[in-house]
Amino acid sequence: MRARHLFNFDFQRVFYLGRALRIVLESTPYWTMFRFVLVIVQSCIPIVSLYIMKTLIDRVTIGFSSEEGDFSTVFPLIVAMGVVNLLGAVDGAAMGLIAQVQNQIVSDRLFDMLHRKAVCVDLEHYENADYYDVLHRAKGQASSGPMRIVGRAHQILGSSISLLTMAGTLFLLNGWIVGLLFVPVIPRILVRLKFVHIIHLWIERRTATQRQAGYYNNLLTSDNYAKEIRLFGLGDLFIRRFSTLRRQLLKEKLQISTRRAVADFLTTVISVVAMWGAYAYIAYNTVQGNITVGDLVLYNQAFRKAYQSLWGVFNGFASLYEDNQYLAYLFEFLDLDATVVDPIDPKPIPRPMRSGIEFENVDFQYPGSARQALKDISLKIRPGEVIALVGENGSGKTTLIKLLCRLYDPSSGKIAIDDIDIRDVGLAELRRQISVIFQDYAKYHLTARENIWLGNVDAPLEGDDIEKAARRSGAHDVIETLPQQYDNLLGKRFEKGEELSIGQWQKVSIARAFLRDSQLIVLDEPTSALDPKAEYEVFKKFRELLEGQSAVLITHRLSTVKMADCIYVLDGGRIVERGSHDELIALGGTYARLFEIQAKNYR
Ligand SMILES: Nc1ncnc2c1ncn2[C@@H]1O[C@H](COP(=O)(O)OP(=O)(O)OP(=O)(O)O)[C@@H](O)[C@H]1O
Numbered sequence: 050m051r052a053r054h055l056f057n058f059d060f061q062r063v064f065y066l067g068r069a070l071r072i073v074l075e076s077t078p079y080w081t082m083f084r085f086v087l088v089i090v091q092s093c094i095p096i097v098s099l100y101i102m103k104t105l106i107d108r109v110t111i112g113f114s115s116e117e118g119d120f121s122t123v124f125p126l127i128v129a130m131g132v133v134n135l136l137g138a139v140d141g142a143a144m145g146l147i148a149q150v151q152n153q154i155v156s157d158r159l160f161d162m163l164h165r166k167a168v169c170v171d172l173e174h175y176e177n178a179d180y181y182d183v184l185h186r187a188k189g190q191a192s193s194g195p196m197r198i199v200g201r202a203h204q205i206l207g208s209s210i211s212l213l214t215m216a217g218t219l220f221l222l223n224g225w226i227v228g229l230l231f232v233p234v235i236p237r238i239l240v241r242l243k244f245v246h247i248i249h250l251w252i253e254r255r256t257a258t259q260r261q262a263g264y265y266n267n268l269l270t271s272d273n274y275a276k277e278i279r280l281f282g283l284g285d286l287f288i289r290r291f292s293t294l295r296r297q298l299l300k301e302k303l304q305i306s307t308r309r310a311v312a313d314f315l316t317t318v319i320s321v322v323a324m325w326g327a328y329a330y331i332a333y334n335t336v337q338g339n340i341t342v343g344d345l346v347l348y349n350q351a352f353r354k355a356y357q358s359l360w361g362v363f364n365g366f367a368s369l370y371e372d373n374q375y376l377a378y379l380f381e382f383l384d385l386d387a388t389v390v391d392p393i394d395p396k397p398i399p400r401p402m403r404s405g406i407e408f409e410n411v412d413f414q415y416p417g418s419a420r421q422a423l424k425d426i427s428l429k430i431r432p433g434e435v436i437a438l439v440g441e442n443g444s445g446k447t448t449l450i451k452l453l454c455r456l457y458d459p460s461s462g463k464i465a466i467d468d469i470d471i472r473d474v475g476l477a478e479l480r481r482q483i484s485v486i487f488q489d490y491a492k493y494h495l496t497a498r499e500n501i502w503l504g505n506v507d508a509p510l511e512g513d514d515i516e517k518a519a520r521r522s523g524a525h526d527v528i529e530t531l532p533q534q535y536d537n538l539l540g541k542r543f544e545k546g547e548e549l550s551i552g553q554w555q556k557v558s559i560a561r562a563f564l565r566d567s568q569l570i571v572l573d574e575p576t577s578a579l580d581p582k583a584e585y586e587v588f589k590k591f592r593e594l595l596e597g598q599s600a601v602l603i604t605h606r607l608s609t610v611k612m613a614d615c616i617y618v619l620d621g622g623r624i625v626e627r628g629s630h631d632e633l634i635a636l637g638g639t640y641a642r643l644f645e646i647q648a649k650n651y652r
Pocket residue numbers: 176415416418420422440441442443444445446447448449
């Protein structure tokens with residue numbers, strides 16, 4: 050069992066190494082080749098130096114024993130030594146430079162791949178803790194993972210060349226001394242592999258804890274929480290929790306490191322014994338006159354270097370094994386399958402829609418959730434019609450919209466536009482027809498103009514449509530007061546940015562929805578932060594503002610929904626009432642009761 054654990058090399062994952070190397074080769078083909086040549090040159094330098102050194106020592110020794118020394122036989126060797134050293138230094142510097150350039154290019158490429166994946170994986174992943182673990186580990190690998198593989202490959206190549214030359218030299222002295230090289234290397238490598246495995250398991254087990262610690266770090270340092278942390282006095286609590294998690298991680302890491310240090314010590318003892326055994330043998334041969342003093346230096350150095358090279362080769366492979374485990378994190382993320390995908394043969398959405406959007410007996414359960422969020426939903430949104438969804442918190446209103454935009458697909462039932470199932474329509478095309486502003490809308494720390502333009506990046510950035518959309522949502526009056534108006538940065542993250550109030554941000558986000566050239570506009574809690582006057586302004590001429598678009602309003606302010614053509618009341622994921630405001634009041638059910646409670650508060 051232990052042996053299986055130690056050598057449980059996952060052969061299925063070997064291809065990660067190949068993929069990583071391919072990414073490096075594709076991103077930096079010429080740099081990779083150039084570095085390859087430099088590595089070969091670098092690994093030949095030690096043996097050349099050693100032979101020059103041996104010849105030098107032998108000539109100096111002969112000079113000592115002869116009547117008159119001849120420096121002219123020694124001088125060229127000193128020059129040659131200097132040239133070889135210089136070559137080594139230039140070669141090393143060039144390799145370092147290339148490695149830096151390659152690193153930058155490859156990590157940029159990987160971040161590009163990572164970002165592209167992050168924007169198209171199912172939304173489901175973003176609402177799932179496991180996904181964050183995978184993303185966290187993948188991000189950790191993106192900047193350096195593949196380049197480490199290249200470094201290892203070069204290390205193995207360089208060490209192998211060096212090993213061959215050094216071991217060949219030692220072989221001239223005695224074959225068994227070459228065998229002696231393996232005595233200290235094998236236990237060292239076994240220890241190394243064993244701990245690669247232990248640490249890998251530990252990282253997998255502890256990713257969630259690492260993320261929790263990162264979360265507290267973010268709470269303590271990010272602007273989103275700064276107000277609450279001060280007002281509720283949460284600083285000490287979060288600092289304590291952060292330290293507890295970090296201490297726990299440190300304790301476990303220390304335990305592993307201690308075990309490793311003991312094992313490393315034992316292997317070092319073995320290497321020292323083997324090393325000195327070899328040195329003793331070489332010294333004995335010198336004293337006996339079997340080899341020269343130059344040979345003594347040559348073999349001593351060759352043994353030391355051969356040992357380092359053999360270790361370099363084994364260690365390089367062990368590191369590759371280790372890197373492969375980490376690369377798995379990166380490729381695991383890049384290989385995430387999307388379930389919400391484009392159809393093979395997408396159908397176009399009619400423009401304008403003729404019969405409208407229809408939900409037919411739609412059920413939905415969030416992945417991994419035991420509860421059904423939507424049950425048997427059937428409703429219709431006709432062209433130009435305004436419908437409202439009302440209901441208590443958690444009744445399923447936002448979920449219904451997420452399904453309509455295909456952020457998720459229904460568990461059963463169908464959503465259709467003009468009788469075309471939305472799963473048969475291209476994702477981008479579908480989303481182009483719908484503009485949604487969710488209650489947790491995004492605040493982009495960009496200019497006011499860009500904040501609106503992001504609603505339709507196909508529109509010209511400098512066009513009049515942006516101001517028109519801003520006027521429709523009431524954002525224009527806010528933007529006019531900014532020092533640089535539409536060119537003013539919003540938010541405080543960058544210099545000269547102006548922070549807006551929540552309601553002002555909301556107006557900007559509604560303008561974004563208006564700019565989109567869509568057939569349906571969805572405002573999920575659009576007026577929650579607007580003052581009553583602003584709300585009145587936005588909805589007073591809502592139908593005119595819509596310019597023939599259909600609309601879905603989600604709101605808790607029932608005064609706003611009065612103007613909808615049809616109101617759907619949701620409760621526990623079901624539609625429990627439907628009709629116009631007057632019809633629902635006459636029905637005297639949930640809607641009438643909620644409306645009465647709210648109206649009472651305003652009286
Ligand atoms: N990502 C998710 N994973 C699992 N369950 C979820 C997820 N998002 C929402 N739910 C659950 O689905 C149900 C419906 O949530 P939804 O957000 O649609 O409610 P809502 O009517 O929009 O509420 P609110 O008025 O508070 O915005 C709730 O029970 C909620 O707990």
